Amino acid sequence: MKDIRRALKKFAPMFLDAREASLNEADTVLRLCKFFEDVLEYDAIEDISREANLKNKFVDICLKIDGKVRLLVEAKASAVPLRDRHIEQAQSYASHNNYPWVLLTNGVEWNLYHLSFGDGIDYQLAFSMSLASDSSLDLAAERLSLLHKSAIRKGILENFWETATALSAGSVGKSLFTEPVLMVLRRQVRKDSGILVDHEELAEKLHQMLTVESREEIGPMRIRRKRKSAGSSNSPTAGSKPSNA
Numbered sequence: 001m002k003d004i005r006r007a008l009k010k011f012a013p014m015f016l017d018a019r020e021a022s023l024n025e026a027d028t029v030l031r032l033c034k035f036f037e038d039v040l041e042y043d044a045i046e047d048i049s050r051e052a053n054l055k056n057k058f059v060d061i062c063l064k065i066d067g068k069v070r071l072l073v074e075a076k077a078s079a080v081p082l083r084d085r086h087i088e089q090a091q092s093y094a095s096h097n098n099y100p101w102v103l104l105t106n107g108v109e110w111n112l113y114h115l116s117f118g119d120g121i122d123y124q125l126a127f128s129m130s131l132a133s134d135s136s137l138d139l140a141a142e143r144l145s146l147l148h149k150s151a152i153r154k155g156i157l158e159n160f161w162e163t164a165t166a167l168s169a170g171s172v173g174k175s176l177f178t179e180p181v182l183m184v185l186r187r188q189v190r191k192d193s194g195i196l197v198d199h200e201e202l203a204e205k206l207h208q209m210l211t212v213e214s215r216e217e218i219g220p221m222r223i224r225r226k227r228k229s230a231g232s233s234n235s236p237t238a239g240s241k242p243s244n245a
Contacts, residue, residue, distance in 0.1 A: 015107035018078040173218030
């Protein structure tokens with residue numbers, strides 16, 4: 001993946017100065033387009049479109065790769081704090097075209113959203129980062145490099161999202177609160193303490209150990225029990241002899 005740390009460190013002061021000067025949205029867009037060109041290597045003519053229009057709905061910037069829109073960018077004035085509701089315009093535009101990625105930024109703060117379209121539009125925050133301090137620049141470079149033209153073209157952004165989704169609290173929670181996993185933990189607790197605990201008590205304790213945010217994502221604690229295969233039975237079949245084991 002492209003290392004953009006050096007280039008980003010040159011641009012970060014420009015975005016911070018813009019915030020101090022409270023530059024308007026149009027000036028922020030100009031700086032963002034320059035950033036996409038110089039740091040993320042999008043072609044200024046072929047890849048960057050401004051104020052794209054669909055059925056009277058506008059999005060500030062469209063980033064294209066090989067002629068196809070791959071990322072929608074909703075820009076706010078440099079001093080405006082970001083809010084999830086700010087992506088509504090781009091979200092509406094995306095829904096008409098099945099574009100899954102929307103970036104919301106004021107130059108200093110950067111929020112990337114993944115959109116899915118089923119019964120309505122669902123969006124999830126893929127990452128959120130800031131250029132506000134030197135200590136955050138390495139993480140910012142790592143995250144923003146996912147938006148580099150070559151990273152999107154090679155599928156690196158999609159791989160990042162698939163991994164993040166698999167490791168989310170909701171996904172891991174589904175695996176954690178299953179009967180097979182709890183059985184392994186129950187045996188280990190008995191081995192360590194000599195106490196045989198109940199599955200429900202163990203699951204409840206695990207649930208309490210999680211952060212409030214994780215519990216909200218997982219939802220109410222519920223043990224997913226292993227399904228018996230069709231036709232299986234614990235009782236002996238007719239004509240068979242009970243086991244003496």
